[in-house]
Amino acid sequence: MLEIQGINAFYGQAQVLQDISFQVGAGEVVALLGRNGAGKSTTMKTLMGMVNSTAGDIRFQGTPIKALPTHRICQMGLGYVPEDRRIFSDLTVLENLEVGKQKPRxxxxxxxxxxxFELFPNLKERKNNAGGQMSGGEQQMLSIARTLMGNPRAILLDEPSEGIAPVIVEQMAKTIQALKKEGLAVLLSEQNLHFAKLVSDRAVIIEKGEVRYQGTIRELEEKPEIRDAYLAV
Amino acid sequence: MGFYLAQFLTGLASASSLFLVASGLSIIFGVTRIVNFAHGSFFMLGAYLAYTFVQILPQGIFGFWGAILVASLAVGLIGVLIEMTLFRRIYRAPELFQLVATFGVVLVIQDLTLWLWGPEDQFGPRAPGLEGAVRIMGEPIPEYDILLIFFGPAVLLGIWLLFNKTRWGTLVRAATQDREMVGALGVNQSWLFTSVFFVGSFLAGLGGAIQLPREAANLLMDLNVIGEAFVVVVIGGMGSVPGAFLASVLIGELNAFGILIFPEITLVLAFLVMAVVLVVRPWGLLGRPDVVLRGSAGPAEGPLQPFTSTARLVLFGGLVLLLAAPLILGDFEIVLLTDVLIFILFAVSLHLIMGPGGMVSFGHAAYFGLGAYGAALAVKYLGVNMLGGMVLAPVAAGLGALVFGWFCVRLSGVYLAMLTLAAAQITWSVAFQWQDVTGGDDGILGVWPAEWVSGKAAYYYVTLTLVGCGLFFIRRLIFSPFGFSLRAGRDSPLRVEAIGINLKTQQWIGFVVAGLFAGLAGGLYVYSKGSVFPDELAISRSVDGLVMVLLGGIQSLIGPIVGAVSFIVLEDLVTRLDYWRIIFGSIILFIVIVAPEGLAGFARRFLPQKLAGRDLMGGGGA
Structure with a gap:
């Protein structure tokens, strides 16, 4: 579904990604793990064409997408839920959903x-409220719902469990499992290994902009030294 | 009573046309964040095109309204053309570039209009079926005015529906908040922006077209209306259409009644109201705090570098050449060189607050003009000698900067820029309208230097000395702790406040220093020309300063000097030609698109690093 081959990225002179390669298969949930500043968000932004990669190749369903503008990448069926949710705070919940809407695919x-609204009952109650009036957890749900309105084939979730109440985190895990059941491929970035274990099939660990480990979640559990080296705070 | 009602209705009718222009400007700003000076030009084109289409289309009601519609649509398409070829390239550029680029468009459209329609005012027909007047409480009110009174609210309703009841409107409102996210949700921003530009330009064209039966199409319409439209948009709150409506009515009525009460200062009134509103409600009546746009921050500036020995040598050589100039050059060249020196000081003083200070001023001409008028008035009324005039010039400008600066440093970004523009327009209006004191349009004549410096070369040496001292002082200031705090405040106001610096005070001082030296430049100017006119305070003089800073490149200290030299020489060459505006405007556009880092920065790319990079430019860095 999504093949990333040797990409890099720079902020000014500083290189933040170096030769990143991994894949996400159809219907698979892959967790992109790493500490704060490891390059998880930048990887996702590079996939979406929001950060430029000067090397390597990105393919979505076999089509190269690296040179495409962001909106074209999204129109091919790759959805993106940003780290800080980026809700349109002046727009109502329904209007936020309207912005994300695309033709069926x-x-x-x-x-x-x-x-x-079945998936996120909280949103239904607040459908005419402004996005800015909602709690962090509700905004996170709205952000995911808004991206789903584009009927994506694969979805990038940037730290969906960050800064929200534990109850909601559980609900979020259920949501991701539901999406997987619908057949969506999911790339999920996380610092929270516990959460990642609940939902993911495989893990990719990056540190200082480089891939340090790839394998199934099960394998990762059997290797505490890797966890300690790259994930422990 | 009837008279006042009639006056009130006239105010409302004027408000409608003003609202159309201002709402278009506000919509375009809301989404693209471009403050479009050329919006007034679209208004003017609307009037001229309507004039032409009325003649082409069959006479009668359908022909008249058809012409207005076709003219507005045509202006919308012209807006689209300009957006696609020009503005698309500068969405991520700093405000200064955008502003100067749109001013380049103003110049080009002015000359194209002159070329197509000629210099005479073009009188349009009256609206068929609405030629008469109705009597309300005994006063005749033109039927067309009555129609206009309803037209404004109808358009407001239409815009509201468009923005709140259509998918397009939802997307536009979303893009106003976070354009990058809208793109990540699969919306093509480019076309969204282009369509917004179409709507905004269409509204400006419509505003101009419906004004035709009330006002002949003329070549001054563009800058006249843009000043008022800026005021309306700022009072209402940038990006707020209902705010623009409210403010249009306010300004329309202010003009209608102001002329009865204070006929002397009608032009000032609107700008005074704007200044008051900005201080009380810094984001306008219905606007909201400026959102920091995501994904649009410019690159950080590198640190400034002191002169190296090579650069000192180059400077010394330059100084020797300048000292020897009167021995080599003739009178004509010496006068030109004096002008160049004066405008170097003007540009450097503007650069002080814009570059290191990070405050974009659209109205630096105010201080240049205050200096010039300060000296001229002192000569005219107090009979002071040249020494007195030269002292009074910077003092007058500094006092002006002290007052205006106190208000201005309370704001930031576009609102700051707008308030500086308002300040400049206030001084311009006073100079232009207060004829008894300032001579109005006729200016003040007979301000000549003292006997001992009446020669061109002698005056040149005076200028060289004063400008040299000014430049030396400003440079020392930038490398002093005061300069550090200014630059730090530009890069991060919060952090500067957090380490215990009162940034507003520092910026205020910076404003006053810049004003002082602009005033000194103004004083030098008035004695070299012997006269002063309101033009020295006008928008175009402020833009001259901006173009100089832009030409040279804002990121280096030598930039404004390079910019002022190129500007004055270029102006001297170009203004001798017919249609010089179109040439000058094209040059501005070319520079904005091809060399956005300015001539100094452009040179740095091609000259050897050692010469151009750090030493001479004093800029350098990443």
Whole structure:
């Protein structure tokens, strides 16, 4: 579904990503793990064309997407939920969903506002409230729902469990499992290994902009030294 | 009573046209963050195109309104063309570039209009079926005015529906907050921006077209209306359409009644109201605190470097050449060189607050003009000698900067820029309208230097000395702790406040110092020309300063000097030609697009690093 081959990225003169390669298969949930500042968000932004990569190749369903503008990448069915949610705070919940709306796509689940309200009941109650009036957890749900309105085939979730209440984190895990059941490929960035274990099939660990480890979640659990080296605070 | 009602209705009718222009400006700003000077030019084109289409289309109601519609649509398309070819390239550029680029468009459109329609005012027809007047409480009110009174609110309703009840409107409102995220949700921002530009330009064209039966199409419409439209948008709150409506009515009525009460200062009134509103409600009546746009921050500036020995040598050589100039050059060249020196000081003083200070001023001409008028008035009324005039010039400008600066440093970004513009327009209006004291449009004549410096070369040496001292002082200031705190405040106001520096005070001092030296430049100017006119305070003089800073490149200390030299020489060459505005405007556009880092920065790319990079430019860095 998503193949990343040897990409890099710079902020000014500083190199923040170096020769990153990994894959996300159809219907697979992959956790991108690493500490603060390891390069997780930058990797996602590079996939979306929001940060430029000067080397390597990114393919989505076999098509190279590295040179495409962000909106074209999204229109191909790659959804993106940013780290800080980026809700349009002046727009109502329904209007936020409207912005994300795209035409249905072959081979991808089709989402309508009503179907999303089943997944996120909190949003239904507040559908006419302004996005800015909602709690952090609700904004996180709205951000995911908004991206799902584009009927994506794969979705990038940047730290969905960050800064929200434990109850909501559990709900978030269920949501990701539901998305997987619908057949979506998910790339999830996380610092919270516990959360990642709940939902992911495989893990990719990056540190200082480089991939340090790739394997199944199960394998990772059997190797505490890797966990301690790259993930422990 | 009836008279006042009539006056009130006239105010409302004027408000409608003003609202159309201002709402377009506000919509474009809200989404693209571009403060579009050329918006007034779209208004003017709307009036001229309507004039032409009325003649082409069959006479009658349908022909008249058809012409207005076609003209507005045509202006919308012109807006799209300009957006796609020019503005698309500068969305991520700093405000200064955008502003100067749009001013380049103003110049080009001015000359194109002159070329197509000629210099005479073009009188449009009256609206068929609405030629008469109705009597309300005994006073005749033109029927067309009554129509306009309803037209404004109708357009407000239309815009509201468009923005709140359509998918397009939802996308536009979302893009106003976070354009990058809108792109990440699959929306093509480029087309969204272009369509917004179409709507905004269409509204400006419509505003100009419906004004045709009330006001002949003329070549001064563009800058006249843009000044008022800025005021309206700032009072209402940038990006707020209902705010623009409210403010248009306010300004329309202010003009209608102001002319009865204070006929002397009608032009000042609007700008005074704007200044008051900005101080009380810094984001306008219905606006909101300036959001920091995501993904649009410019690159950080490198640290400034002191002169090296090579640079000192180059400087010394330059100074020797300048000292020897009168021995080599003729009178004409010496006068030009004197001008160059004066405008170097003007540009460097502007650069002090814009570069190291980080405060974009759209109205630096105010201090240049205050200096010039300060000296001229002192000569005219107090009979002071040249020494007195030369002292009074910077003092007058410094006092002006002290007052205006107190207000201005309370704001930042576009609002700061708008308030500096308002300040400059206030001084311009006073000089222009207060004829008994300032001579109005006729200016003040007979301000000549003292006997001992009446020769061109002698005056040149006076200028060289004063400008040299000014430059030396400003440079020392930038490398002093005061300069450090200014630059730190530009890069991070919060952190500077957090380490115990009162940034507003520092910026205020910076404003006053810049004003002092601009005033000194103004004083030198008035004695070299022997006269002063309101033009020295006008928007275009402020833009001259901006273009100089931009030409040279804002990121280096030598930039404004290079910029002022190139500007004055270029102006001297170009203004001798017919249609010089179109040439000058094109040069500005070319520079903004091809050499956005200015001539000094442009040179740095090609000259050897050692010469151009750190030493001479004093800029350098990443």
């Amino acid at each position: 072959d081979g991808a689940p089709v989402w309508e506002a009503e179907k999303l």
